[in-house]
Amino acid sequence: MVNALNTRLESARTPRELFEAVEPKRAMVITAHPDDCEFMCGGTVAVLTSMGWHVDIVVATSGNKGTKDPKMTSQRLAGIREEEQREAARRLGAAEPVFLGFHDGGVPDNDELRALLVYQMRLRRPELVITWDGFRLGFNHRDHRNVGRSTYDAIYPAADDHLYLTEHKDEGLEPHRPVILLLGGQANVGDPDFHVDIQPVIRKKVRAILAHTSQIRGRTEAEMLKIQREQAEARRQAGVEAPLYRESFRRVLLRR
Numbered sequence: 001m002v003n004a005l006n007t008r009l010e011s012a013r014t015p016r017e018l019f020e021a022v023e024p025k026r027a028m029v030i031t032a033h034p035d036d037c038e039f040m041c042g043g044t045v046a047v048l049t050s051m052g053w054h055v056d057i058v059v060a061t062s063g064n065k066g067t068k069d070p071k072m073t074s075q076r077l078a079g080i081r082e083e084e085q086r087e088a089a090r091r092l093g094a095a096e097p098v099f100l101g102f103h104d105g106g107v108p109d110n111d112e113l114r115a116l117l118v119y120q121m122r123l124r125r126p127e128l129v130i131t132w133d134g135f136r137l138g139f140n141h142r143d144h145r146n147v148g149r150s151t152y153d154a155i156y157p158a159a160d161d162h163l164y165l166t167e168h169k170d171e172g173l174e175p176h177r178p179v180i181l182l183l184g185g186q187a188n189v190g191d192p193d194f195h196v197d198i199q200p201v202i203r204k205k206v207r208a209i210l211a212h213t214s215q216i217r218g219r220t221e222a223e224m225l226k227i228q229r230e231q232a233e234a235r236r237q238a239g240v241e242a243p244l245y246r247e248s249f250r251r252v253l254l255r256r
């Protein structure tokens with residue numbers, strides 16, 4: 001039987017049409033580190049929330065490495081970076097982020113992470129999931145690769161099969177399958193086929209990135225907007241079709 005929703009999604013000509021077609025409007029961004037969401041898909045999250053979507057952000061680590069300050073401890077850094085991620089989520093109009101508590105650089109591709117992701121999907125029931133592309137070639141952070149791969153494995157086959165993680169039933173959670181998966185991290189080495197126009201929300205994206213004060217080394221809003229403008233101009237000169245301000249993904253439609 002052809003599902004009517006799948007047909008509508010397949011015939012959507014633009015990301016915006018696709019985002020309009022999906023009901024209920026619930027998305028989940030699954031990343032490795034605080035700030036991944038804002039760099040990879042902050043503009044897309046801002047577009048979604050402006051269209052009335054509820055967006056959850058699930059972060060595998062609390063970013064407890066990644067500092068040049070010799071006096072900083074891992075525990076203190078984690079607290080700072082969680083707070084920065086909360087502020088970034090507020091700036092994007094997303095919900096309070098969820099932290100899974102793995103160590104920075106130590107995100108596993110194992111049953112523990114998959115079970116936590118299945119739990120979050122059954123609990124929050126996103127129709128759209130955005131994560132790192134864990135299969136793309138080229139240099140890639142191990143945590144990003146493992147989060148990406150674990151997310152696909154959580155979506156299929158685990159989250160939608162009631163015989164996986166049967167203990168979730170005791171909490172009243174039902175199987176769930178999202179309808180769209182967007183794989184990010186495509187900027188230079190991927191093969192993207194889905195380009196979200198983020199020009200209307202570019203300032204919001206930049207401000208959300210700037211919430212990660214410990215990571216941005218004093219860069220200002222004006223400097224970051226200039227970088228975005230230069231990237232757009234380079235695309236225009238290279239003859240790239242609109243949108244010039246973009247976030248790029250590989251799109252996977254998941255049949256129900």
Ligand SMILES: [Zn+2]
Nearest residue numbers: 032033036141
């Ligand atoms: Zn990262």
